[in-house]
Amino acid sequence: MKKHTPCTPNLSRRRFLASLGLGGLGLVLPSASHAAKSLADEELVTLHDLTKCVGCGACVDACREANAHKFPEPVRPFPPMFPASVKVEDWSTKRQIIDRLTPYNWLYIQSAHGQFQGQRFDIHIPRRCMHCQNPPCANLCPWGAAAREKNGVVRIDPEICLGGAKCKTVCPWAIPMRQTGVGLYLKLMPRYGGNGVMYKCDRCYDRLAKGQKPACVEACPYGVQEIGPRSDIVAKAHALARNIDGYIYGETENGGTNSLYVSPVPFDILDAAVTAGPGKPDLAKAPDKMADETRMAYAALFAPVAGIIAGALRLGSRLSGGDDADETDDTPKRPPDAGTPDDEHKGTWS
Numbered sequence: 001m002k003k004h005t006p007c008t009p010n011l012s013r014r015r016f017l018a019s020l021g022l023g024g025l026g027l028v029l030p031s032a033s034h035a036a037k038s039l040a041d042e043e044l045v046t047l048h049d050l051t052k053c054v055g056c057g058a059c060v061d062a063c064r065e066a067n068a069h070k071f072p073e074p075v076r077p078f079p080p081m082f083p084a085s086v087k088v089e090d091w092s093t094k095r096q097i098i099d100r101l102t103p104y105n106w107l108y109i110q111s112a113h114g115q116f117q118g119q120r121f122d123i124h125i126p127r128r129c130m131h132c133q134n135p136p137c138a139n140l141c142p143w144g145a146a147a148r149e150k151n152g153v154v155r156i157d158p159e160i161c162l163g164g165a166k167c168k169t170v171c172p173w174a175i176p177m178r179q180t181g182v183g184l185y186l187k188l189m190p191r192y193g194g195n196g197v198m199y200k201c202d203r204c205y206d207r208l209a210k211g212q213k214p215a216c217v218e219a220c221p222y223g224v225q226e227i228g229p230r231s232d233i234v235a236k237a238h239a240l241a242r243n244i245d246g247y248i249y250g251e252t253e254n255g256g257t258n259s260l261y262v263s264p265v266p267f268d269i270l271d272a273a274v275t276a277g278p279g280k281p282d283l284a285k286a287p288d289k290m291a292d293e294t295r296m297a298y299a300a301l302f303a304p305v306a307g308i309i310a311g312a313l314r315l316g317s318r319l320s321g322g323d324d325a326d327e328t329d330d331t332p333k334r335p336p337d338a339g340t341p342d343d344e345h346k347g348t349w350s
């Protein structure tokens with residue numbers, strides 16, 4: 001098994017990237033027009049080579065920076081909900097949390113430590129939405145707010161999401177995270193319908209549209225992630241797995257996803273070694289949620305209606321200017337003086 005190269009703890013991320021000559025924007029792309037076409041028109045897959053990840057968090061930092069303009073700014077006070085048992089989910093005062101998924105943290109580093117074949121392993125796994133090929137979050141969203149795009153990006157439209165959390169309930173990894181006090185529900189039936197907006201990784205769709213790579217892919221100093229057309233990346237994942245005598249996660253999970261992980265340690269062992277729970281997805285075998293006949297029938301029948309509803313909600317939102325999954329907030333917080341994710345390198349985050 002390959003050894004991980006330790007991060008350089010005394011350098012800031014920017015200085016460190018600069019020292020490697022990797023700090024600038026727009027690195028990597030051979031030709032803007034070719035990249036714009038290939039990154040916007042085809043089903044795209046990301047490949048994570050877990051032998052390379054050192055858990056430095058530069059990708060998390062980059063995601064937060066690149067997507068900060070999409071983060072929710074809730075209106076206070078929150079409307080009292082009916083029934084009162086409907087829970088407020090307010091992450092806006094906990095934006096500093098980086099060791100789990102939240103509406104303000106769409107990517108986090110999960111770590112697994114243990115023994116395999118007599119050798120110690122320390123594997124770091126960047127976790128976020130898997131961008132499923134047949135995503136139940138999009139197929140079953142009653143309002144058409146979640147959708148899968150032609151290039152495989154699955155995203156939630158914050159303009160029309162009502163925060164009912166159906167997407168989270170049906171996602172095998174419970175990825176989308178809710179923020180109360182923001183979105184269309186405030187203008188419709190603030191007490192009775194919805195409870196905010198759901199947020200998750202949108203694969204930097206806006207950067208892709210400009211021919212750029214997702215921020216996390218671009219920022220990694222170790223080249224852990226690669227993004228490209230599905231056939232290329234699946235072939236690369238298999239070649240890498242053969243090379244390291246390793247294992248693939250994401251190719252068949254939930255019927256197939258557009259995020260592949262390759263590891264020298266089997267994923268059932270990693271799954272047993274990681275901390276999973278609210279905002280911390282597991283690595284278990286995930287059966288295809290859309291294989292259920294009732295769900296398939298619902299999706300087939302409802303898709304056109306959802307499209308109409310989504311259009312109406314979008315229009316309503318513009319004209320007006322603008323099964324819930326509860327969880328306990330038991331997440332450890334990043335101390336205010338903890339510095340950057342680089343300084344907090346490995347393990348100390350969780």
Ligand code: SF4
Binds near residue numbers: 056
């Ligand atoms: S920046 Fe690269 S090496 Fe660092 S945690 Fe992210 S994927 Fe791993």
Ligand code: SF4
Binds near residue numbers: 131135174200
């Ligand atoms: S991982 Fe979950 S949220 Fe992401 S596309 Fe799949 S079902 Fe949807």
Ligand code: SF4
Binds near residue numbers: 063216217
């Ligand atoms: S693809 Fe973009 S939104 Fe998704 S985790 Fe990476 S940086 Fe964040």
